[in-house]
Amino acid sequence: MAGVIWQVLLATFLSVAPSALAEERLPERSIDQLEDDFSDPLTTLPQIFTQDAYTPASYGTAASTNRVITRVIVPRLPKYSLFPFVQLVRPSFSLVTVPTGTGGATRTAFGDMQLFDLAVIPWPGKDTGLVMGVGPAFVFPTASDRVAGQGAWQIGPAFGSIYKGYPGWLLGCLIQNPISFAYTDPGRQAVGTLVLQPIVLRHLWRGLYAKSADASWAIQWRNGSSTMVPLSFGLGYVILRQGSPPINVFLSGEWMAYRHDAPVAPQTTGRFGMTIAFPQWRPW
Numbered sequence: 001m002a003g004v005i006w007q008v009l010l011a012t013f014l015s016v017a018p019s020a021l022a023e024e025r026l027p028e029r030s031i032d033q034l035e036d037d038f039s040d041p042l043t044t045l046p047q048i049f050t051q052d053a054y055t056p057a058s059y060g061t062a063a064s065t066n067r068v069i070t071r072v073i074v075p076r077l078p079k080y081s082l083f084p085f086v087q088l089v090r091p092s093f094s095l096v097t098v099p100t101g102t103g104g105a106t107r108t109a110f111g112d113m114q115l116f117d118l119a120v121i122p123w124p125g126k127d128t129g130l131v132m133g134v135g136p137a138f139v140f141p142t143a144s145d146r147v148a149g150q151g152a153w154q155i156g157p158a159f160g161s162i163y164k165g166y167p168g169w170l171l172g173c174l175i176q177n178p179i180s181f182a183y184t185d186p187g188r189q190a191v192g193t194l195v196l197q198p199i200v201l202r203h204l205w206r207g208l209y210a211k212s213a214d215a216s217w218a219i220q221w222r223n224g225s226s227t228m229v230p231l232s233f234g235l236g237y238v239i240l241r242q243g244s245p246p247i248n249v250f251l252s253g254e255w256m257a258y259r260h261d262a263p264v265a266p267q268t269t270g271r272f273g274m275t276i277a278f279p280q281w282r283p284w
Contacts, residue, residue, distance in 0.1 A: 031206060031207050032168075032203050034207075034238045034240075034246050034248070034277065035170075035201065035203055035207070035209045035236070035238055035248075036164065036170050036201070037277065038236070038238065038248040038275050039199060039201050039211055039213050039236075040162050040170065040172070041088075041090070041118075041162070041172070041197075041199070042088060042120060042131050042132075042133045042161075042162050042172075043073065043075075043088075044075040044086060045073070045075070045279065046073060046075060046277065046281040047275050047276060047277040047278065048070070048071070048072055048073075048275065048276050048278075049069075049070070049071040049072070049073070049273065049274075049275045050068070050069070050070050050071075050273060050274055050275070051068070051069045051271055051272070051273035052066065052067075052069075052271070052272050052273065053066065053067045053069070053254075053269050053271045054066050054269065054270050054271075055067075055267070055269045056268060057266075057267040057268050058099075058264065058265065058266050058267050059256070059259065059262070059263070059264060059265045059266075059267055060263045061104075062104045063098075063099035063100075063104045063105065063106045064104075064106070065097055065106065065266070066096070066108075067094055067096050067097070068094065068095040068096075069092060069094045070092070070093045070094070071091070071092045071093075072090065072091055073088065073089075073090050074088075074089040075088050075089075076088070076089065085120055085121070085122055086119070086120040087117065087119050087120075088116075088117070088118045088119075088120065088133060088135075089115070089116075089117050090115065090116055090117075090118075091114070091115045092113065092114040092115065093111075093113055094111035094112070094113075095108065095109075095110055095111065096108070096109065096148050098147050098148055099147075099264070100147055107145060107147055107148070109143060109144045109145035109147070109148035110142065110143060110144040110145075110148065111142075111143050111148050111149055112140060112141055112142055112148075112149040112150060113139070113140040113142045114138065114139050114140075114178075115137070115138045115139075115140070116135060116136065116137040116138070116158045117135045117136055117138075118133035118135040118158060118160055119133060119134060119135050120132070120133045121133060128165065129164040129165030130162070130163050130164075131162045131163075131164075132159070132162075133159070133160040133161075134157070134158070134159050134160075135157075135158055136155055136156070136157065137154075137155070137156050137157065137176040137177070138154065138155050139152070139153070139154035139155075139178045139191075141153060141184050150188070150189075150191050151184040151185060151188040152180035152181075152182070152183050152184070152188055152190075152191045153180065153181060153182040153183070154178035154180045154181070154191055155178060155179065155181065156176065156179045156192075157176075157177055158174070158177070159175045160172070160173070160174045161173055162199070168203045169200075169201065169202055169203075170199065170200070170201035170202075171199065172198075172199040173196060173199060174197040174199070175194070175196050176194075176195045177193070177194045178191070178192075178193065179191070179222065180192065180222075189223050190222050190223050191220075191222060191223065192220070192221050192222025193218055193219065193220050193221070193222075194218070194219040194221060195216050195217070195218050196216065196217045196219075197213070197215070197216045197217070198215075198217070199211075199213040200212045200213065207237050207238040207239070207240070208235065208236075208237050209235070209237075209238075210233070210234070210235055211233075211250070211252070212231070212232050212233050212234070213234075214234060214252050214254060214271050215230040215231055215232035216230070217229045217230070224261055225260070225261055226259075226262040227258070227259065227260040227261065227262065228256065228258070228259045228265050229256075229257050229258040229259070230254050230255060230256045230257060230269070231254065231255055231257045232252050232253065232255075232271075233252060234250055234253065234271065235251060235252070236251075245277055246276075246279070247275070247276055247277075248274065248275040248276075248277070249273070249274050249275075250271075250273050250274075251270075251272050252270075252271045253269070253270055253271070254266070254268065254269040254271065255267075255269075256268075
């Protein structure tokens, strides 16, 4: 399944890239803004994000794993929201291939659904280059197989911060800490994981950018004390076509730099993804 998904995404990129290069490009600053929007968790640009994360090597198992993630960013501006500030709703759905033991056997199933709902704080203001958001994060036990999810209803705080004060750079982080409070069966373990996603993006040239923004550091503090700190690096490219929605494609690699008390963990991961933006939906 992983191979088929990668082929589809690659074919899509190859089909749109030539026409994108032939079209007249938008002004440089518009491209830079789009690059930021495709990596900024606090963006108000509506978009649909799809990513395939393939892990050929893992600690503690001989199996290769895969994770296909689809994510929707739905901004709610004050005029259309119940609150007097920008509200960002982001549900995430996944199809996972996970090991069923220490051998090479795997199973593919739908994973748990994740969602955060952040309210953008109106201070200190955009003129400073700093934007922050705070709200709740949820995890719903929607996995179609026991090994594909945690089997726990979870809720906790979430915080996002982005800084654009340095020309050509985007710096930030997204922090989530969902905590379990109910379970699908008595055998499930309590869950409490602090997840930190650092974001560093550098504009390179007319739609091309480098980033380290896909790896998430995880500290399991409620059931044991496992810690995983992966590092990632990748390249992305924004494709602009006349009369069509902007498209972002990226390719990145990830390596587990540090792990503690985590017997089963990814060792190396390759990611390929595509995002389609819908600027005409901004009035939401």
